[in-house]
Amino acid sequence: xxxxxxxxxxxxxxxxxxxxxxxxxxPSDADRAVSIAIRQLAHVPCR
Numbered sequence: 001x002x003x004x005x006x007x008x009x010x011x012x013x014x015x016x017x018x019x020x021x022x023x024x025x026x027p028s029d030a031d032r033a034v035s036i037a038i039r040q041l042a043h044v045p046c047r
Contacts, residue, residue, distance in 0.1 A: 013038075 013034055020030035 017027070017030045017034055020033060021027055025033065
C-alpha cells in the first residue's frame, strides 16, 4: 500500500522551501521567494 502524501498547503510550501534550499538558496532567501510567490498568486484574478 502506498503511503498517504500530505497535500496540505503547509506541506507544499515546506517542500518548495526545501527544494529551493537544495538548489542553493539560503533558508531566508527561500522563505522570501515563497512568500513573494504566494502574494502574487493571491492577487491573480480568477477567470
